[in-house]
Amino acid sequence: MARSHLFLIAVLVIGCSSARTIETPTPPIDKTRLSHSQHAQIKCETCHTMGRRPGSDDHKPCDGCHKQAFLSAPGELCKVCHTEVSSTPLVAPLRPYPVEDLWRAEPVRFAHSVHMDFSQMESRVGFHVVCADCHVRDGALATPNHATCARCHAPETQLERAPTMPNCSGCHKHGVNQRVRKRLIKGDLQFDHEHHRTDRRGNAIRCEQCHTQSATSASYTDHAAPTVERCVGCHDDTDRVPHELRMRVCETCHKERTQTLTSLAPRNHLPATERPLDHTLAFRRDHAEAAERDGARCGACHTQMSGNGRDACDECHQTMRPSDHRITFRELDHGTEAAADRDRCARCHVIEFCTACHAQRPRSHGFPGTFTTDHGGMARVNPRACMTCHDQETLCLQCHMLRGAP
Amino acid sequence: MRWLLVVLALCATANAEPPQLKLTHEPPPRSLKMRPHRRTAAAATNTDATAAPTAAPEGPAATVAASASPPDPGDAGSVRDLRRPISVRFNFGYVVDGTALTGDPNLNQHVVQGYEFAQLRAYALGEGYASSRGVLWPSLSTYFAGRFQLMRRTVSADPNDMMGHDVQVAPPIANWFDRSVFATRSGWAEVQDFLPYKRLAPLRLRGGNLYTYGPWPLHMWGIVAAWEGKLIRGSIYNGFRASDYAQSAAVDKNNALIAGSSLRLDLRNLTTPVPFAISGEFLTFTDVAAGDNAGSNHSLIQLDWRPRKDVALIGRVRTINGELANEHLQLRSRYKQVTNFVFDAIHRRTTDWRWDPSVPQTDPLVAKRYLDLGPVVPQLLVSGRAGTLIKENIDLLLRVAYANDLVTTDLERSTFAASYLEVGGGIEGRLRRTVGVGLNGLSRQTKRHGTVATQIPDIPNEADPLPFKAASSLGEEGFTELGTTVRLSLGARRFSAIVEIYGRRTRYAPVYCAALQAGVVDPNCMSDLDTGIPTSDLRGGGRATIDAWIGNGLRLFASYELSSRLDLQREIYGFKSLRMMVEGVY
Numbered sequence: 001m002a003r004s005h006l007f008l009i010a011v012l013v014i015g016c017s018s019a020r021t022i023e024t025p026t027p028p029i030d031k032t033r034l035s036h037s038q039h040a041q042i043k044c045e046t047c048h049t050m051g052r053r054p055g056s057d058d059h060k061p062c063d064g065c066h067k068q069a070f071l072s073a074p075g076e077l078c079k080v081c082h083t084e085v086s087s088t089p090l091v092a093p094l095r096p097y098p099v100e101d102l103w104r105a106e107p108v109r110f111a112h113s114v115h116m117d118f119s120q121m122e123s124r125v126g127f128h129v130v131c132a133d134c135h136v137r138d139g140a141l142a143t144p145n146h147a148t149c150a151r152c153h154a155p156e157t158q159l160e161r162a163p164t165m166p167n168c169s170g171c172h173k174h175g176v177n178q179r180v181r182k183r184l185i186k187g188d189l190q191f192d193h194e195h196h197r198t199d200r201r202g203n204a205i206r207c208e209q210c211h212t213q214s215a216t217s218a219s220y221t222d223h224a225a226p227t228v229e230r231c232v233g234c235h236d237d238t239d240r241v242p243h244e245l246r247m248r249v250c251e252t253c254h255k256e257r258t259q260t261l262t263s264l265a266p267r268n269h270l271p272a273t274e275r276p277l278d279h280t281l282a283f284r285r286d287h288a289e290a291a292e293r294d295g296a297r298c299g300a301c302h303t304q305m306s307g308n309g310r311d312a313c314d315e316c317h318q319t320m321r322p323s324d325h326r327i328t329f330r331e332l333d334h335g336t337e338a339a340a341d342r343d344r345c346a347r348c349h350v351i352e353f354c355t356a357c358h359a360q361r362p363r364s365h366g367f368p369g370t371f372t373t374d375h376g377g378m379a380r381v382n383p384r385a386c387m388t389c390h391d392q393e394t395l396c397l398q399c400h401m402l403r404g405a406p
Numbered sequence: 407m408r409w410l411l412v413v414l415a416l417c418a419t420a421n422a423e424p425p426q427l428k429l430t431h432e433p434p435p436r437s438l439k440m441r442p443h444r445r446t447a448a449a450a451t452n453t454d455a456t457a458a459p460t461a462a463p464e465g466p467a468a469t470v471a472a473s474a475s476p477p478d479p480g481d482a483g484s485v486r487d488l489r490r491p492i493s494v495r496f497n498f499g500y501v502v503d504g505t506a507l508t509g510d511p512n513l514n515q516h517v518v519q520g521y522e523f524a525q526l527r528a529y530a531l532g533e534g535y536a537s538s539r540g541v542l543w544p545s546l547s548t549y550f551a552g553r554f555q556l557m558r559r560t561v562s563a564d565p566n567d568m569m570g571h572d573v574q575v576a577p578p579i580a581n582w583f584d585r586s587v588f589a590t591r592s593g594w595a596e597v598q599d600f601l602p603y604k605r606l607a608p609l610r611l612r613g614g615n616l617y618t619y620g621p622w623p624l625h626m627w628g629i630v631a632a633w634e635g636k637l638i639r640g641s642i643y644n645g646f647r648a649s650d651y652a653q654s655a656a657v658d659k660n661n662a663l664i665a666g667s668s669l670r671l672d673l674r675n676l677t678t679p680v681p682f683a684i685s686g687e688f689l690t691f692t693d694v695a696a697g698d699n700a701g702s703n704h705s706l707i708q709l710d711w712r713p714r715k716d717v718a719l720i721g722r723v724r725t726i727n728g729e730l731a732n733e734h735l736q737l738r739s740r741y742k743q744v745t746n747f748v749f750d751a752i753h754r755r756t757t758d759w760r761w762d763p764s765v766p767q768t769d770p771l772v773a774k775r776y777l778d779l780g781p782v783v784p785q786l787l788v789s790g791r792a793g794t795l796i797k798e799n800i801d802l803l804l805r806v807a808y809a810n811d812l813v814t815t816d817l818e819r820s821t822f823a824a825s826y827l828e829v830g831g832g833i834e835g836r837l838r839r840t841v842g843v844g845l846n847g848l849s850r851q852t853k854r855h856g857t858v859a860t861q862i863p864d865i866p867n868e869a870d871p872l873p874f875k876a877a878s879s880l881g882e883e884g885f886t887e888l889g890t891t892v893r894l895s896l897g898a899r900r901f902s903a904i905v906e907i908y909g910r911r912t913r914y915a916p917v918y919c920a921a922l923q924a925g926v927v928d929p930n931c932m933s934d935l936d937t938g939i940p941t942s943d944l945r946g947g948g949r950a951t952i953d954a955w956i957g958n959g960l961r962l963f964a965s966y967e968l969s970s971r972l973d974l975q976r977e978i979y980g981f982k983s984l985r986m987m988v989e990g991v992y
Binding site: 002007112180200247264265266267268270271273274275277278279280282283286287289296299300303304305306307308310311313315316317318319324327328331332333336338339340341342343346347348349350351352353354355356357358360361362363364365366367368369374375376377378380381382383384387388389390391396397399401 | 486488493495506512513514515516518519521522523524533535537539541542547549551560564565566573574575576577578579580581582591592595610612616617618619623625630632634649650713718738743744745746748752761762763764765774775777778779785790792793794795797798799801802803804807809821822823827828832834836837838839850864867870871872880881882885895897898899907908910912914917918936939940941945947966968969972974975981982983988991
């Protein structure tokens with residue numbers, strides 16, 4: 001009993017443990033890179049003044065602590081910012097800033113869902129913003145920077161219920177985070193937002209047509225990239241895209257085209273009128289959960305369905321035949337299947353279906369009155385076929401003996 | 407000296423840094439605080455559809471407007487707009503089933519004559535579906551599905567009847583329906599979120615001819631009241647069981663009174679999520695059919711543990727009349743939409759149902775007329791299925807199943823619940839953008855417990871003794887099936903064509919042995935002698951389907967299916983069937 005209790009407790013502990021969040025791993029040790037964790041006791045704004053690279057003001061404020069290093073011969077510390085330092089001639093080219101690698105201080109607390117919820121924004125700060133307010137700079141699309149945020153979050157704007165720029169922790173967590181790059185455009189893909197402002201007919205292409213999940217992403221890390229399916233919607237519609245830019249023209253997006261089997265357009269490159277990506281061979285067998293989760297989705301293509309998301313299994317299962325229900329299934333194969341997995345039959349059929357057919361005289365029995373004395377040749381191949389319908393005691397034993405009866 | 411100090415002070419001021427009058431950040435955009443409220447924006451867009459933005463990328467302000475616009479072609483909704491208030495679909499079809507006599511004698515050495523069965527059978531059929539959303543009342547949705555069949559009975563003149571009266575004969579391919587009839591599949595109305603109180607929004611009522619999904623799917627005339635909150639989902643239902651398959655006169659009238667309920671507690675939706683969901687289903691009904699089966703009570707308890715989003719371990723137990731009947735454990739996992747793995751372990755007990763879930767007939771001697779599946783044998787069924795999509799083009803599926811009858815003696819075993827091992831799989835890939843080719847295979851090897859001692863001596867011209875009822879030595883020993891499919895698809899509601907070819911070899915357990923040797927009958931016959939009785943059957947078949955749409959509202963469908971000659975039915979050339987349908991969709 002005690003053992004079973006221990007087991008139950010262990011199961012519960014393991015089960016509940018999944019609710020923990022996974023800690024971000026610390027970045028690898030790199031002496032040529034500034035460690036935020038070693039500067040944790042210094043206020044962010046001591047180094048990060050608006051729009052300026054830390055140390056760009058004659059090494060301030062770094063020289064406050066590292067003065068000795070700056071007065072000595074060029075060493076490891078210099079490599080944090082410079083690619084090299086030489087005194088003759090005096091050159092000290094800078095490394096790119098900010099560092100474009102996996103580790104940086106992402107604004108992990110930033111939530112698109114907060115900024116794109118018009119009602120909430122209006123009730124909290126009195127206005128709302130749209131994509132272009134942050135993502136357009138100097139008339140062109142650009143990644144928002146601190147200056148962009150400061151337009152609203154600067155202390156001067158006096159937004160009462162929003163974090164202000166000096167409060168770094170309003171957006172950033174302490175330290176650096178592993179950069180989460182969820183990008184669609186990678187590898188040999190080429191894409192230009194400028195070419196996607198309007199479609200072929202001059203109608204505007206709205207941001208959310210491609211960035212479908214942006215408005216609902218609750219944190220910086222769960223912000224999903226657009227999917228290829230969004231591209232297909234337009235690029236397979238000649239009303240919106242010219243022929244030479246359709247999905248079948250790989251060069252529209254790909255700089256290189258490999259001539260292998262995998263160079264076939266993947267399934268997600270096919271129009272939505274094709275089978276969805278997840279409708280695999282395995283899905284045909286195990287789709288109950290997907291149908292229960294989003295029943296209405298089934299009805300979009302399977303037009304015999306109501307489109308109602310609840311209790312809709314019968315709308316398909318009562319009308320569509322499984323692929324193994326072939327022309328020989330009724331006469332020859334269904335018994336084997338029913339014996340192997342009768343649960344499968346019961347998903348669509350009830351006993352009336354079986355008895356309705358079993359009550360009819362089979363073709364093999366010929367004209368009434370002829371089969372009783374003339375069935376041995378068939379019966380000997382598979383006597384079970386007889387016994388499925390006929391009760392041995394009342395029919396067969398009228399002529400046959402019973403062998404092996406207890 | 408004082409003047410000197412004043413001059414110095416003034417000069418010092420002149421040398422000071424100029425005041426920083428410029429903001430170091432960009433000013434707020436002029437549009438901020440000037441954007442209209444969402445509702446105003448929506449109203450404005452609705453009143454002037456031409457005022458759509460033409461160049462600048464817009465944000466969610468346009469989302470509201472988009473809700474009134476046609477679905478994006480990137481969505482499946484472009485195939486059918488589910489927001490349309492009324493959807494209607496109807497089809498009419500004509501089916502011809504047929505076969506032809508070869509003139510060869512059948513296995514009984516009987517030369518079948520043309521009048522003994524119908525070599526051709528034709529019937530008309532049709533289906534109709536209609537659904538509505540928000541018509542008459544915003545909270546109301548309805549669904550209707552029905553079908554009809556028009557057919558002539560297959561009759562033939564009785565050669566033994568001097569008056570030449572017709573007798574009903576078998577159709578070329580067995581069919582379960584034998585009369586013309588119209589039948590309703592479903593017809594219900596549902597209201598949801600219909601009360602003025604926000605707290606009652608999860609309440610849903612559905613009534614009519616409908617299916618419910620309790621311990622098993624159930625068709626009934628009745629009403630379902632469901633509460634579908636995030637944390638708690640529950641339902642109660644009550645009604646009369648609806649009779650399916652009314653196209654056959656042999657079907658029992660099945661109007662059992664039904665009452666059931668379900669409750670699901672999903673702890674994943676707690677503020678602090680716990681990855682468990684517990685649910686229970688309860689069902690009770692009265693007699694299924696006169697004298698057939700007493701009323702029964704069914705229940706199902708399920709525990710669903712989902713440690714990760716795409717991993718689920720589900721355990722469920724089902725009881726019938728208070729006795730444990732079935733236990734089921736399922737592990738399900740998914741990776742990136744297209745990689746799936748499912749493992750099932752099912753344990754059936756002798757108390758489980760026999761013919762269908764509503765018939766928990768426990769008396770093994772009571773056979774249902776013309777369908778006796780023997781007593782329920784305890785069985786363990788373990789199966790696994792795994793599938794993935796490689797490079798988004800090559801679709802793979804592998805499945806393995808093993809069933810073991812949990813009995814020890816041959817007398818307890820049943821041919822209808824024999825142990826077996828099954829291995830199957832499929833692969834499907836696209837050769838071109840619109841052309842796909844698939845291969846599939848399935849093999850099931852069944853364990854038969856036949857021995858030489860249980861074999862029946864085949865004595866010519868005598869009624870041989872028979873094995874004991876449903877002995878496990880009877881039946882198929884296994885089959886292997888291979889098939890290929892070529893598919894051309896231009897997309898949903900456009901054009902598709904499928905050609906499928908398959909072959910199947912079935913082996914039967916040799917039950918008889920040759921008792922006649924050199925003209926002498928030896929009851930202790932040798933099993934290795936050829937009895938002349940076929941023990942295997944090799945056959946094939948194919949199916950070609952064309953599905954073409956004219957516009958978005960008219961569909962033409964044709965399917966032709968045929969089989970090869972059948973080794974065990976030498977009197978006919980095999981089956982063939984032509985099905986043609988025309989369908990209208992609104």
